[in-house]
Structures are given as structure tokens and as C-alpha cells.
Amino acid sequence: MSAMNEMSRDRPASGWRERLHSIIFESDTPAGKVFDLALLISIMLSVLVVLLDSVQSIRTRHGELLLALEWFFTLLFTVEFLLRLVAVRRPLAYVGSFFGIVDLIALVPTYLSLLLPGTQYLLVVRVLRLLRMFRILRLTEYLEESATLRRALWASRRKISVFLLTVSTLTVIIGAVMYVVEGEANGFTSIPISIYWAVVTLTTVGYGDLTPQTPLGRSLAVLVMLLGYGIIAVPTGIVTAELTRPMRANVTTQVCPSCGAEDHDADARFCKRCGAPL
Numbered sequence: 001m002s003a004m005n006e007m008s009r010d011r012p013a014s015g016w017r018e019r020l021h022s023i024i025f026e027s028d029t030p031a032g033k034v035f036d037l038a039l040l041i042s043i044m045l046s047v048l049v050v051l052l053d054s055v056q057s058i059r060t061r062h063g064e065l066l067l068a069l070e071w072f073f074t075l076l077f078t079v080e081f082l083l084r085l086v087a088v089r090r091p092l093a094y095v096g097s098f099f100g101i102v103d104l105i106a107l108v109p110t111y112l113s114l115l116l117p118g119t120q121y122l123l124v125v126r127v128l129r130l131l132r133m134f135r136i137l138r139l140t141e142y143l144e145e146s147a148t149l150r151r152a153l154w155a156s157r158r159k160i161s162v163f164l165l166t167v168s169t170l171t172v173i174i175g176a177v178m179y180v181v182e183g184e185a186n187g188f189t190s191i192p193i194s195i196y197w198a199v200v201t202l203t204t205v206g207y208g209d210l211t212p213q214t215p216l217g218r219s220l221a222v223l224v225m226l227l228g229y230g231i232i233a234v235p236t237g238i239v240t241a242e243l244t245r246p247m248r249a250n251v252t253t254q255v256c257p258s259c260g261a262e263d264h265d266a267d268a269r270f271c272k273r274c275g276a277p278l
Helices: 002-010 016-025 030-053 056-087 091-095 098-105 108-112 119-136 140-155 157-182 191-202 215-243
Strands: none
Touching: 016 030, 016 056, 030 056, 030 119, 056 091, 056 098, 056 108, 056 119, 091 098, 098 119, 108 119, 140 157, 140 215, 157 191, 157 215, 191 215
């Protein structure tokens, strides 16, 4: 009996909710394609409004108009987000998905600006919503490559974590040594400041705001620079090794009607995230 209830819960919504899901989540219907294209245009216009609002001369002349447009797009995307929650059978599962989190974060800055003025400029995060373009325009080849890259990064996570821990340990040691060698008289006023110098030098950025003055300090800086060139190649090699493995994905534009998950295999019959039938 419980199994039947579970299957009933996972079954796609019927009636108006099914129609709503088809329009909002699917791009293989005329109504869905129109909705998605309108959404993409709205996202690009909202980001353009934020960019223009950051220009002092434009903000002085058209500040009220830009503010009105900013709230218009925010309310529009808020309604869209609520409709997405209504269209799926598991709203919390959708909120926990990648695009669910992106959609939610894209709404927060405008409301947060009521308490912290200036945070509305973080609305540029909405540009992440344009990643839906590959699914909307049915560019399955790009979806496949995106899935391959994501899997390669995920497969490399342990090696990269160990690498980052090793680099962090080196920067602490190098920073402490440089603090002892150079001292406060040469600008290395503390170990944290020296660690900052070590990070900037090790990554070959070299701002130049802090430089060693003693011969020993400069010799150490040369070693750190040379070490930096070798270190930069390590994560690239790790990810490249994973990319060369036979792990090509074959994904589809199908969206789960239960939790809103995307990037399913082309031959999938059930959602890989919640198990609902596709």
C-alpha cells in the first residue's frame, strides 16, 4: 500500500498543474518555447538595468525609472519562482536543485536592499539563469559537454582538495618564514600580511604592493615564483586527466515533473534525483 502511495506521489501532476509544468519547464512545446524565450529576454534586460544603475551619470538622470524597472523584474521573477514551485510535486526538492537555488538567490538582493542599500547590485547573479539557454534552445550537444565537464570536476574533487590543502600549508609556512626574514621594517608587519604576500606571489599575480628588500627575502621570493608556475599546472592536469576518460554523457532536455531536476540521460525513464517517472 505504501509503495502505491509513493508511486502516486511521484506521478506527474494532472490537469492545470501538468499544463503549467509543460509551459514553465518544458521547451519542446510552442507555449513552453515562448515562455522560455520571454524569460531569457527578461533576464538579460534585468541585468542590463543593474549595469546601467551602477553608472553614476545614468543613475542621476534615470534613477527612479531604473528602480521601478528593477522592482518590476524582481516581482516578475518572484511570481515565476512561485509558479515553478506550484508546477512540481516536490517543491522543496526543486528549491534544493541547482537552478532552484539560483532562482532563489536571484530574488534576494532586491529585497535585501531594503535593509542593506547597495546590495541590489548583486542582482547580476541573474546572469546564471541564462545557463538554461542550452536546454531552451535544445542545444543538446552543449548539455552533453556541460555534463562531461561537471562529472570531471566532481571526480577530481578529492585530488583537488588535497592539492588546495597542501598549497594552503605551504603559504602559511612561506609567510611565516618571510615574516622572520623581512620583518616589520620592510612592510611584513604580521604573519597574515606575509601569508597574503605568499598567496599573491605563489599564484604569480604579483600586485607589487609588498616586496622583499633583503637579499635573502628576494631569493626566497624567486623560489616561490618558480614554485608557483609548477603549482598552477597541477589542478589543470588533474581535471584534464578526468576529461580524457571515456565518460561522455548523453543527456536530454527532459525536466522531472516532480522535483524539477534536469540533465537526465536520453534513455532515462525515471528521475535520477527523486525516482519519479519522466
